[in-house]
Amino acid sequence: xxxxDKRYYKINIAGTDRIFTNVYRVGDRYSAYEADKNGKPGKxxxxxxxxxIDRAVIxxxxxxxxxxxxxxxKGFLVNAAEYDNGNxxxxxxxxxFPAKENEIRTAFESIGxxxxxxxxxxxxxxxKSNIKSIESLLDKDLSVADLQDTSExxxxxxxxxxxxxxxxxxxxxxxxxxxxxTEFAYNTDxxxxxxxxxxxxxxxxxxxxxxxxxxxxxxxYRDAIEAENFGRYIAEAEQGIFTSKGYISRSGDEWHNVCLxxxxxxxxxxxxxxxxxxxxxxxxxxxxxxFFRSLSEDYGWLAGDPxxxxxxxxxxxxxxxxxxxxxxxxxxxKEYHLDKSDIQPFLSRIARFxxxxxxxxxxxxSIKEQLKQAKNLQQPKGCFFCTIIMYISHxxxxxxxxxxx
Numbered sequence: 487x488x489x490x491d492k493r494y495y496k497i498n499i500a501g502t503d504r505i506f507t508n509v510y511r512v513g514d515r516y517s518a519y520e521a522d523k524n525g526k527p528g529k530x531x532x533x534x535x536x537x538x539i540d541r542a543v544i545x546x547x548x549x550x551x552x553x554x555x556x557x558x559x560k561g562f563l564v565n566a567a568e569y570d571n572g573n574x575x576x577x578x579x580x581x582x583f584p585a586k587e588n589e590i591r592t593a594f595e596s597i598g599x600x601x602x603x604x605x606x607x608x609x610x611x612x613x614k615s616n617i618k619s620i621e622s623l624l625d626k627d628l629s630v631a632d633l634q635d636t637s638e639x640x641x642x643x644x645x646x647x648x649x650x651x652x653x654x655x656x657x658x659x660x661x662x663x664x665x666x667x668t669e670f671a672y673n674t675d676x677x678x679x680x681x682x683x684x685x686x687x688x689x690x691x692x693x694x695x696x697x698x699x700x701x702x703x704x705x706x707y708r709d710a711i712e713a714e715n716f717g718r719y720i721a722e723a724e725q726g727i728f729t730s731k732g733y734i735s736r737s738g739d740e741w742h743n744v745c746l747x748x749x750x751x752x753x754x755x756x757x758x759x760x761x762x763x764x765x766x767x768x769x770x771x772x773x774x775x776x777f778f779r780s781l782s783e784d785y786g787w788l789a790g791d792p793x794x795x796x797x798x799x800x801x802x803x804x805x806x807x808x809x810x811x812x813x814x815x816x817x818x819x820k821e822y823h824l825d826k827s828d829i830q831p832f833l834s835r836i837a838r839f840x841x842x843x844x845x846x847x848x849x850x851x852s853i854k855e856q857l858k859q860a861k862n863l864q865q866p867k868g869c870f871f872c873t874i875i876m877y878i879s880h881x882x883x884x885x886x887x888x889x890x891x
Contacts, residue, residue: 490510496545581593
């Protein structure tokens with residue numbers, strides 16, 4: 487039985503303290519779950535090296551809300567009237583968020599205003615944040631209430647979730663407004679981050695160990711797993727992206743809007759495919775087979791068992807022979823007098839499938855190549871008798887040459 491260590495391992499990875507639990511050995515590495523803010527094992531398994539385990543601080547409990555900084559951001563609160571009168575230096579005071587109620591009250595009193603002052607009577611002249619990636623989202627017209635609410639939510643997040651925010655801010659899905667930042671604070675589970683995966687090979691290694699594949703494989707077969715190809719396939723399928731903070735991808739969890747009811751996060755990659763539109767090989771094969779059967783009873787008779795027909799289509803897709811499937815769609819369109827609009831949904835799905843899997847469309851041969859192939863087909867094929875004659879002739883020629891010498 488596997489021996490699991492349920493203590494907490496606090497390990498600094500890429501400059502961020504992360505806490506793991508339920509640690510157990512897998513070969514020459516260790517698998518562990520990252521603890522959530524309540525100290526319970528999270529949903530995802532991570533692979534840790536011996537060096538990381540060796541430098542871990544091990545304890546029976548941890549304060550998971552501990553931060554590397556004392557505030558999320560601070561804003562320079564200014565009395566608008568005093569500022570307009572030219573008293574720029576003495577008209578404001580810094581508020582550190584999240585702030586206590588008495589700290590907010592004291593700040594307002596120091597600039598001659600009450601906490602219930604109309605928003606037009608004050609503004610924020612400057613902001614500084616310990617999370618550098620969000621500084622550009624801090625707008626001078628934000629209210630104290632909004633700044634307080636969002637900072638409190640961000641402050642509840644463990645360090646790793648802040649690292650995840652920084653990673654997302656390097657992608658096409660970055661927050662473009664303070665309201666979007668607030669939405670992210672409530673939806674951190676929408677993304678997965680593997681902080682020690684900086685390229686496809688490291689991603690593959692991490693996933694292979696984390697998945698437990700090695701545990702079920704005999705040692706002699708382990709070299710057959712190519713981590714780099716595996717990582718590349720996963721990154722393409724998930725439409726994930728590598729950032730300075732690690733590999734970020736969508737987790738599959740739903741996004742729950744809080745303030746922006748119609749907001750929908752963008753794909754992580756610019757011009758990327760929405761991963762909800764990517765077909766698996768099996769789904770696309772089943773749908774194609776069903777489409778062909780709906781058009782032709784003859785197809786159903788020739789193809790036979792739907793499971794076997796699906797496997798044949800899936801084999802072509804899996805091996806990159808999407809041109810075969812395209813030709814089949816084209817044949818059905820001509821034979822059954824379909825409009826291109828009837829098969830276009832499948833052509834679009836195949837195109838997305840190719841982009842996801844990195845499949846390049848087969849290029850038609852040039853005229854020269856086609857002529858060369860035609861000439862080769864016209865040449866008579868050799869026979870056994872002709873081969874014997876040629877061998878005898880060659881032998882006689884060699885004999886004459888030797889006799890002359």
